[in-house]
Structure formats: structure tokens, C-alpha cells
Amino acid sequence: MPLCNHKNMSGNAKLLHENLWESDPELMDLIRKEKKRQVHGLEMIASENFTSLSVLQCLGSCLHNKYSEGLPGQRYYGGNEFIDEIELLAQKRALEAYRLNPEEWGCNVQPYSGSPANFAVYTGLIEPHGRIMGLDLPDGGHLTHGFMTATKKISATSIFFESMPYKVDPVTGLIDYDKLEESAKNFKPKIIIAGISCYSRCLDYKRFRQIADANGAFLFADMAHISGLVAAGVIPSPFEYADVVSTTTHKSLRGPRAGVIFFRKGVRSVKPNGDKVMYDLEAKINQAVFPGIQGGPHNHAIAGIATCMLQARTPEFKDYQTQIIRNAQALCKGLLERGYSISTGGTDVHLVLVDLRPAGITGARAEYVLEEISIACNKNTVPGDKSALNPSGIRLGTPALTTRGLVESDMTHVVDFIDRGLKLSKEITAVSGPKLVDFKRVLHEDPTLNAKVQALKEEVQTYSAKFPMPGYEEF
Ligand SMILES: Cc1ncc(COP(=O)(O)O)c(C=O)c1O
Numbered sequence: 174m175p176l177c178n179h180k181n182m183s184g185n186a187k188l189l190h191e192n193l194w195e196s197d198p199e200l201m202d203l204i205r206k207e208k209k210r211q212v213h214g215l216e217m218i219a220s221e222n223f224t225s226l227s228v229l230q231c232l233g234s235c236l237h238n239k240y241s242e243g244l245p246g247q248r249y250y251g252g253n254e255f256i257d258e259i260e261l262l263a264q265k266r267a268l269e270a271y272r273l274n275p276e277e278w279g280c281n282v283q284p285y286s287g288s289p290a291n292f293a294v295y296t297g298l299i300e301p302h303g304r305i306m307g308l309d310l311p312d313g314g315h316l317t318h319g320f321m322t323a324t325k326k327i328s329a330t331s332i333f334f335e336s337m338p339y340k341v342d343p344v345t346g347l348i349d350y351d352k353l354e355e356s357a358k359n360f361k362p363k364i365i366i367a368g369i370s371c372y373s374r375c376l377d378y379k380r381f382r383q384i385a386d387a388n389g390a391f392l393f394a395d396m397a398h399i400s401g402l403v404a405a406g407v408i409p410s411p412f413e414y415a416d417v418v419s420t421t422t423h424k425s426l427r428g429p430r431a432g433v434i435f436f437r438k439g440v441r442s443v444k445p446n447g448d449k450v451m452y453d454l455e456a457k458i459n460q461a462v463f464p465g466i467q468g469g470p471h472n473h474a475i476a477g478i479a480t481c482m483l484q485a486r487t488p489e490f491k492d493y494q495t496q497i498i499r500n501a502q503a504l505c506k507g508l509l510e511r512g513y514s515i516s517t518g519g520t521d522v523h524l525v526l527v528d529l530r531p532a533g534i535t536g537a538r539a540e541y542v543l544e545e546i547s548i549a550c551n552k553n554t555v556p557g558d559k560s561a562l563n564p565s566g567i568r569l570g571t572p573a574l575t576t577r578g579l580v581e582s583d584m585t586h587v588v589d590f591i592d593r594g595l596k597l598s599k600e601i602t603a604v605s606g607p608k609l610v611d612f613k614r615v616l617h618e619d620p621t622l623n624a625k626v627q628a629l630k631e632e633v634q635t636y637s638a639k640f641p642m643p644g645y646e647e648f
Contacts, residue, residue: 219524219570231476266482284432287421297461307366309338343557368395373520382414401425405494428481431474503581507588536564577640
């Protein structure tokens with residue numbers, strides 16, 4: 174609620190107290206359009222979600238105003254009495270959400286998002302040009318796991334550290350742990366990263382740990398995509414095996430757009446003579462986040478983390494996460510029944526990677542036509558793809574749809590919409606020929622095909638709008 178509601182405000186008072194819809198109708202109009210797009214579409218981008226009203230209220234709160242460089246109790250600015258309490262609460266709840274003993278684990282809730290969190294992990298743990306190994310981006314890893322191409326170091330994590338990727342088996346689509354073991358023996362990484370952006374199976378953390386141990390490397394789990402599922406205990410947790418775990422908080426966890434780093438504390442190992450070797454990660458990680466990489470923490474986001482971690486401990490949250498997986502499996506089953514090919518043959522998590530090569534459709538066309546009918550997803554490389562620039566698959570995720578209350582029976586409709594969209598893309602290609610520009614032109618300009626696209630879009634929009642959306646009514 175605004176504090177002031179004077180109709181006759183002027184000057185600075187007007188700047189300060191007017192509602193956005195009065196002070197900036199042009200921007201408000203765009204925000205309303207985006208809200209409408211979200212409500213009327215099927216959101217299937219695997220990394221997206223619709224956060225709760227409570228989290229949005231944190232993000233729009235007075236906490237945004239405060240500078241608080243440093244950690245609770247050790248700030249560079251005054252006035253942090255309550256900010257300290259909020260950050261400590263976020264830390265405590267983050268540990269509780271993952272059932273961690275505070276004697277064994279600590280966490281830093283200040284990372285602005287997943288990418289700076291990961292950069293802070295490398296900065297804290299190893300020297301510049303230290304060696305890291307992560308799943309290759311085209312194989313389902315993330316940019317920040319050291320991505321580079323043959324001609325260019327793309328991610329800063331490959332510019333400032335030396336990276337060597339591991340891969341999935343091109344036939345099964347599963348991580349080739351034997352090859353990882355062999356490469357690690359040669360490359361001698363200081364950090365092995367267990368984390369995915371597009372991989373539909375649970376990770377074998379035990380095997381990762383063995384390979385890390387054999388090379389004296391840290392095991393770093395980036396659970397950004399799956400952190401909601403891990404908190405709910407519906408898939409294996411990396412905490413049993415990892416030294417450090419990072420996460421974003423806005424994907425399956427359904428919190429604010431932010432990041433968290435968890436680090437081990439206490440005894441790391443015991444020498445043959447009985448001497449204890451202690452972990453020394455806490456100061457290294459904390460200093461890498463601030464002052465190493467970041468400045469003032471985003472206190473509004475940290476409050477959002479606190480409240481989403483509270484939600485993550487509820488039975489309702491566990492039901493939600495269970496339903497995410499059920500929906501992904503129902504989606505997978507439906508697509509298989511319609512003859513589509515699924516990478517790895519199925520899913521254990523929140524996402525499905527559809528291999529469109531047998532269907533004769535490119536990922537780019539599929540993504541484009543689905544977007545035109547109000548289904549949001551992204552094109553993605555599939556195992557064995559020759560070119561990362563022209564991927565042959567699409568990645569579909571269920572966290573956002575599940576938030577809106579869709580269940581397995583609704584997936585039948587979703588599959589039907591996707592199937593009809595993809596069939597339309599084949600019809601359009603038959604007219605347009607192979608070039609994507611021609612495909613887009615024909616989709617919009619061919620009256621018969623465009624009418625079909627518009628009719629399907631209307632069906633999808635009417636269907637989507639039936640499901641509730643958390644957050645503010647209008648924006
Ligand atoms: C596994 C993984 N790590 C890190 C990130 C980076 O997160 P952000 O986009 O918040 O920087 C992502 C984002 O997609 C991710 O999938």
C-alpha cells in the first residue's frame with residue numbers, strides 16, 4: 174500500500190509518492206503486457222517459475238534501500254541491526270531447508286545470482302588459471318562451468334580459469350563417468366563440477382566424489398536447476414558428497430532471483446597419525462563473494478531467500494516438487510506416445526529434452542512456432558548434435574506449470590498443443606523450404622497457415638488463463 178495518496182501532489186512529492194501507473198504509464202503498460210503474456214501462456218522454460226506473493230513483497234520492500242557491505246556483525250555501514258537479523262535468518266533457514274548441521278555446513282546468501290555465485294566459488298577455492306572440469310554446455314552443462322569453443326573462450330570462467338569439459342555418451346545421452354575419470358586423471362582438475370542446465374537424470378554424486386578424491390579435487394555441486402527437488406527430498410542430494418554446493422533460488426526452488434553458496438565446515442579428513450585436517454572454505458568463499466566479486470548485498474533478495482527457504486520446509490512444498498516430477502514424466506509419456514524421441518528415454522527430474530531429429534524439425538523452428546502459439550520453451554542441443562548453433566531439440570520444464578496447478582491429466586492437453594504446434598511447423602516448412610527467415614515469413618504471411626497458428630494460439634491462451642497465477646493481481 175502506498176504511504177501517500179494525495180491527488181494534488183506536485184514537484185518532488187509527486188516523483189516520490191505517485192503510483193507507477195500514474196507516474197510512468199508507458200512502462201506500466203509494458204509491465205501489464207508482460208503479465209498478460211505470463212497468464213495467457215504455457216511457461217515451459219525449465220529454469221523459470223512464478224514466485225510467491227510473499228517473495229514478491231520482499232522484493233518490493235524497504236530492504237532494497239539499505240547498504241550493508243560485509244557480513245552480519247561486521248558491516249562497513251551503520252544501521253544494519255535488522256538487516257543482520259534478516260541475513261542470519263536467511264542463512265539459518267537455508268541450512269534447515271537442506272537438513273544441514275550448522276557444525277558441518279555454512280552458507281553465504283549474498284550472491285546476486287547463479288553466475289556470480291559460481292565465479293565466487295572458483296575465485297575462492299583455486300588460484301587464477303586453476304583447472305576446472307564441468308559438463309560441456311552442449312551436453313547439458315552451464316556457461317559458468319567453464320564454457321569455451323574451439324575458437325573462443327566464451328564464459329569468464331574459461332577466461333580466468335582453465336577448463337576441460339566432460340561429455341554425455343552421444344548414444345545414451347547419459348554422462349560418461351568412465352571418460353570423465355580418464356580425462357580427470359590426465360587434466361588433474363582442482364574442481365570437478367557436478368551440475369546441469371539440461372539433463373533429465375539424477376547425478377551420481379558418489380561417483381563424482383570418487384573421481385574428485387582420486388585427483389585431490391574439490392567436488393562442487395551446482396544444483397541451480399534442481400534445488401527445489403533436493404530441498405523436498407524427492408531426488409538425491411549432493412550434500413552427502415560435495416565440498417561446496419551453489420544454487421540459484423529462482424528456478425525449481427521458486428524464490429527470488431538470487432544465489433546461495435553452501436560450504437563445508439569442520440573436519441575435512443583425519444591423517445594416519447590421527448591429526449584432523451579442517452576445512453578452510455568459509456573465509457575463502459565469503460571473501461570471494463565480498464569484497465572479491467560483489468559490493469553491497471541485495472537485502473530485498475536475501476529476505477526473499479529467507480521466506481522461500483521457510484516455504485521449502487512445508488509439506489505443501491514437498492507435494493509441489495513431487496508433482497513437478499509427475500508432470501514431467503506425464504509430459505514425457507505423452508510425447509513418446511505421439512512418436513517423439515526423448516533424450517535418455519525419460520526423466521527423473523523437472524525437465525524433458527525432446528530430440529526432434531527423427532521428427533525432421535529443427536530446434537529453432539520448434540521454439541519459434543511454439544512461441545507463436547504461446548508456449549514458451551527453448552531450443553537445445555541434443556546428444557550427438559553436430560552444431561551447437563543449430564540445435565536439434567527443445568527443452569521443456571514443468572516447475573512453472575506445476576506452480577499454476579497443472580497436474581498429470583492437464584499434461585495430456587499440453588502434449589496435444591505441443592504436438593499440433595510441431596505438426597504445424599512441418600506444414601510451414603513444406604511451403605517455406607529450409608531457411609529459418611523464410612519459415613518465419615511464411616508463418617506470418619501465408620493466410621491459411623497463419624490462420625491455423627492464430628487459432629491454436631487462441632486455444633492455448635484460453636486454456637492457460639484458466640489456471641491461477643501467484644503474485645499481484647495486475648502486475
Ligand atoms: C546450472 C546453472 N548454474 C548457474 C546458472 C546461472 O544462474 P543465473 O542465470 O542466475 O546467473 C544457471 C542458469 O540457468 C544454471 O542453470
